[in-house]
Structures are given as C-alpha cells and as structure tokens.
Amino acid sequence: MDLKTLANEIEDVLDPASMDKVLMYYKDVQEEDEEFMQILFENLRNETVYWLQPWYQLSGCLTRRLDETDEKNEEKYRSDPICKEEDEKIKKNWRKLIKKYGLPDKLISFARWKNKERSKNPNSNEERVRRFVASYLARGLERTVQQVFKYIISHLIEPSKRHYTAEEEKIMEVCFTHQPHNAVIYLSAILGREPRGIYKRLHYLFKGCKETKRLKWTIPLATKLVKSIMMHTGLPLEELKYQTFDKSVWLKVQEDMNQNYIALSKFWYTYLHVQIFANYDVKLNKLKKKVYRVLRESHYQVWTDIRWKDVLKHFPDGFTHLFLYKICSTTFVKHPNYLKIPIEKIIEIGLKKAKMIRFNNRRLKTLKLGDDGNLERVSYHLTKKKE
DNA sequence: GGACGACGAACGCACATACT
C-alpha cells in the first residue's frame, strides 16, 4: 500500500472512518520500522566502534547537538550544510554497513524509528546500536554524529520533496480534522517529512497570522518603508546598512505598512538594500559574470553546494547574499535539473545567456534619499535615459 | 518568450519544554 492508494481510499475527509484508515497505514509503517530495527538490535548488539573517532564524534548523544563549551581541541568540524561529496560518502558508508552485516537496505526505517517505548538510557542495547550505526555513517566525515543522523532523517528518506501533493494534502486534512494533537507525529512518519513544515501548516490553520497582500512596489511605497524603518530604529539611512532589526521593530513597521513583516523584510534585504547601498553603476550582466567567476574558483560541485553568504564576500559594499542568489537563480530555474548538474555546466549556460545582446544593458535601478526625504532614482552612468 | 518581481512554502538551525 502506498500513499496514493491510501488517499484514494479516503472518500470523505470528515468521516471518522477515514482517520482509522490513516491510522492503519501509520501502524503498518511503524511495524515495518520495528521489524528492521529488531534485526539491527540483534545483529549489532555486541558491536563497538573500533575505528578512531575524532573528538567531535565521541558524544553519547544522537539527537542533540554537540555542546562544545570547554573543548580545547583544535580539530574542527564543518558546520555548513552537508554537500554532495559528503552525501555520497554517507551513502557509501551505509552500503558498506549493510553488506558487512547482511542487513536489508532500509535506511528509511532507521531514520524514521523513534524510541518511544524502550529505555532511553544511552547504555541500553537499543541506544548503543543506534549510536553505532550513526557513527558508522559518519565515518571519515568532518561532521558530528548528530549532524549526519539529522541529515539522513531529512534528506535520504526522500530527497527534496518540496510542495505537498494533492494526496498528501488530503491525508493531512484527515489528521488535522480528527486528531490535531497527534497529527504531526503521524504525518511526519507517513509522509516522510520533517515535522517542522507540518507544524507550520497547523499553525496557519488554527492561529492565523498577518495576511500578506500582493504589493506593487513603487518608489513612494519604498520611501514609506524606509521612513518607517528609520523611525522605529531611530537610525539614519546610512546606519541601516547590513543592520538586523529586532522583531519588535518589524512589528511596528508591519503596522505602518499594513503588510506582513516577513514579506517586508524579504523585500528590504533582497532588493531595496542593494538599490540604496550599492553606490555605483551596476550592470546586471557584468555582475552575473562575476558570480560565475567566483563559482568557478570555488570548490562547489553542484548548485545546492553554493554558500551564498560566502559568495557575497567577493562583492563590494552594499550587496546582500539574498540579492545575488535572486539575480542568479532566475537565470537557471527554468533549466531542467539545474540543481543536480555539475557547476561547470551551470557556468557555461549562464555565460551563454549573458551574451544575449538583448539584455546586455540592464542596470540595477539605484536609489538615494533626496533632499526632500524621499527616495529618488540615481543614474551613475552618463547616458541618462528618461525615467 | 525570456527575465524579473513578489510571494508561498519547504528546508534547516537553534533552542525550549516534557518525559523517563
């Protein structure tokens, strides 16, 4: 039985019998995981870590991040998101493990299983085995065991799911209607997704929040936003550069603008910040080419490896990583499989597009605060055009 | 007809609380 079948069997979301069907499915999932974990607990009960582990892999704690307060070791581990190379290493470790111990290939069960009924004592057989497997997966990586464990939970189960399908929505509705209290637990297991997104859905449904409207940003509207931020922070424009604002400030701005503050802050950091603080003639095509140069000199293998905050370091004052990401991603989103193909290929495609004369002269619409306190366009190049 | 603007939502970190 799969999700599609389950969704098809549900005729009426409001009918309590629908919840029973979902629960049956949940039980099946649990049983499947339990079965696999039994094999694991039996086969690996006497295994201990025999390979040398760096200090950051020695913690006895699988689900909580490393507490490194009094660490004097100079050996460091990485803290950025796990990249493609590491992903492959983890998968390779898993293949080695199942081969060595003759296990079924069900990493999903290992990731999905939760210790609810057994002893949580770190020295219990179950917890020791779990830690052993996670340590095995983390072998050879500059990562803590927790990082790797977390990674397989969110990625290897079913990589990159993105939007919910109609079937998923239906099943979610059933759980939200009949068992809102346990919905997240059930759904996370059934859909193979992180609980975070499901909590969010629940939150939207039952608590609601400030509505986001679709705005048409104009210079007067942007002026209003800038003035509002300046007023509530008490800072002059220049000091807003690269500033983060407290939520209390954003909430006041939200009221002034009558728009959800998250949308406002996104607009500020993605567009307006650059338009105000990049004080020179920015040709967008030239800018993109510079990004490609940075990418070429980096160690990134695929698009998802790119750390935009690091890319930003190569750019002059005023730019934000959100802006760079935005400018470049629009070039590639339409390209099939752009997340997976090698970065050299990406650069090649980008350079080819940059050559199209039609867009060659696009410039960033730079702004400044005029004498009257309103934003106005400023052109840094000589061939001034009509507004 | 491709690029851009503006947003929704998944992904992911960090931390808090409850329980054992």
Added chain:
DNA sequence: AGTATGTGCGTTCGTCGTCC
C-alpha cells in the same frame, strides 16, 4: 543525561503574473 516534541526565524527553492 538522554530522547521526543514544540516553536521562532533565517535560507533556499518553486511558481505565477507582469514587464519589456
């Protein structure tokens, strides 16, 4: 001292309408 559950917020990806 560990696990599971719950929450706030920043980052990244997808989509759709509009502009040029």
